[in-house]
Each structure stands twice: as structure tokens, then as C-alpha cells.
Amino acid sequence: MIVDPFSDILKLTNAQTVVSGGFTAGGPWAMRFPPPEKMKFFALVKGSCWLSIDGLEAPVRIEAGDMFLVSAQRSFVLASDLTVEPLDAVTVFAGKKSRIAQVGDGDDCVQIGCHVRLDPASRRLLADVLPPLIHVRASSPQTAVLQWLLDQLVHEQTAELPGANVASAQLAQLMFVQLLRAYLADSESLPLGWLKALSDPEIAPVLRLMHGDPGKAWGLEELARAAAMSRTTFTVRFKSVAGVPPLTYLLNWRMRLAEHALREEDTTISDLGMSLGYTSESAFSNAFKRVMGSAPKRYRDAARNSVPARN
Numbered sequence: 001m002i003v004d005p006f007s008d009i010l011k012l013t014n015a016q017t018v019v020s021g022g023f024t025a026g027g028p029w030a031m032r033f034p035p036p037e038k039m040k041f042f043a044l045v046k047g048s049c050w051l052s053i054d055g056l057e058a059p060v061r062i063e064a065g066d067m068f069l070v071s072a073q074r075s076f077v078l079a080s081d082l083t084v085e086p087l088d089a090v091t092v093f094a095g096k097k098s099r100i101a102q103v104g105d106g107d108d109c110v111q112i113g114c115h116v117r118l119d120p121a122s123r124r125l126l127a128d129v130l131p132p133l134i135h136v137r138a139s140s141p142q143t144a145v146l147q148w149l150l151d152q153l154v155h156e157q158t159a160e161l162p163g164a165n166v167a168s169a170q171l172a173q174l175m176f177v178q179l180l181r182a183y184l185a186d187s188e189s190l191p192l193g194w195l196k197a198l199s200d201p202e203i204a205p206v207l208r209l210m211h212g213d214p215g216k217a218w219g220l221e222e223l224a225r226a227a228a229m230s231r232t233t234f235t236v237r238f239k240s241v242a243g244v245p246p247l248t249y250l251l252n253w254r255m256r257l258a259e260h261a262l263r264e265e266d267t268t269i270s271d272l273g274m275s276l277g278y279t280s281e282s283a284f285s286n287a288f289k290r291v292m293g294s295a296p297k298r299y300r301d302a303a304r305n306s307v308p309a310r311n
Contacts, residue, residue: 026106065138
């Protein structure tokens, strides 16, 4: 099986997309959404509108076929006219039997919205490498697949077919992945981190090696050879895109895997440490405590005694 660090991290964050509803709007209208606890993304099925996110300098024009993801916990406004006093979105959607709300008169603008649930313990792996807004325009080269998925999602939401909820969730999940792929394709705008490293054609093979066998005693010489660079050039290049040196990235990835296993699995601490390349339980425990701030056993006990709400 092909090693895929992108999928590894989506699995570790347990990213799950849910179709949350949508709205139809006509005439002059505006809605203010509160700071989202979860990532939200919207697809504009029909019409056009403005998007204004608190803290961003300029509003963004959204056209039919565009999709956008809001990852920042900031309030935002969607509007036909930003001079209109916005309605409170929570009030608009409260108590609706239908998942599609009506705003104003007519159907000049139609949107479908989704949110993304992430594991609270590992959500920052994804949240920290995304900008406040990802906007994929209908004119983008990445849009063909997204548009097909959107058409299918609209069909599932309106045709009342058996299994529509399951099909809609799967389509929304694919839309989320495709949105991230579109963002990944624009590597110049990526912040330092694993996503930028994954977009680098010389560093990406090294990530695949480390993700494919995180328990191996990888050395800088071997990793540099995989990138076809000298050891010094490789170390500088890796840090310039990933934000940390290569062996620090490997250590952090091992600890993320350990953190997940301690919460979700019954593997002994000794066996877990061995699987991640540590020759003794004490060596693993010391490394885990140094990075995560808590000994593995204490971390496992605390995680199992508290079940945090999903984000």
C-alpha cells in the first residue's frame, strides 16, 4: 500500500464531515455566524454573495460554483449587501424542521453548508496549518471534481433517495479532502508545517519514509539520500518547509502516534515504545514526558477518565 502522510494525519485527527444544512436567500439580506467551534465549509449552488470574516481586511466575493472553508474561530457575515443589518444565523436556523432555511424573499442565492468534526486531542495538527479562509473559485483548475461532488450532494439532498444521509456524508467528506488538495496545490501560500513539506517534491518522499516506518532508527544520512541532497542541505531545506529539523519532526510524529494509541488502544506501554523505535520502556516514557509533558501511564489514565466533547 502507498504510504500517504496526508491520509495519516486526517485519520489521526479523525476528520469527519457532516452536512449541516443550507439556506436559500433573496432580496437584500445578510447573516452573521458566530465564531465556529468546528471548521465550516460552504458551497454556493446558485447566485453570489459577500463573505466578510472578522479580522480579515477585505470582504471576498463568492460566486456560483465557489467553495470556501472557514477554519478560524472568528465570526463572519454572508450577505448580498454588506450594508444590510445582518440577522443572527443561530436564530435563523433555530427550530427549523427543514435543514434549508429561507432568508428574505426568493432564491437568488442558494448555499449548502457542512462542518468538520476533529478529535480534540489532535485537531491542531490540521487546524494549525490552515489559513482562516480557503476559497476555491469555480474558475480554479481544481474545481471540476468539486463541482461534480457538489452536483451529487445537491441531488442527494433533494431527491429523497434511500440512504441519502449516508451518501451525503460520504460526498461531503470527499469535498473536504478535495478542498484541502486544492489548497495544497497552491504551495506558495502554505505556512511552515507538514502540509508545506508534503507539497515539496524533494521533501515529500522523506515524509513518506518516516510515516511508512516511524519505528525505524532513521539517520540524517539516509533521509538526505532519499531527498538526493547532502546532509547539510537537506537539514536546512527540511526545516525551511516543515518548520522543524527532520529528526524533530520524526520525534513529534512518533509522539502523536503514541498519544493516539494510549487513548484508543490497549497496547502495553512497553510494546508501544518498542513499535516506535525505543529500546526500553523507560526510554520511551522519558521521550513522551519530555514532548507531551506527562508520563505515558498518567496520560492514558487521564484520557480514559475524561471523555471530551468532539470538536
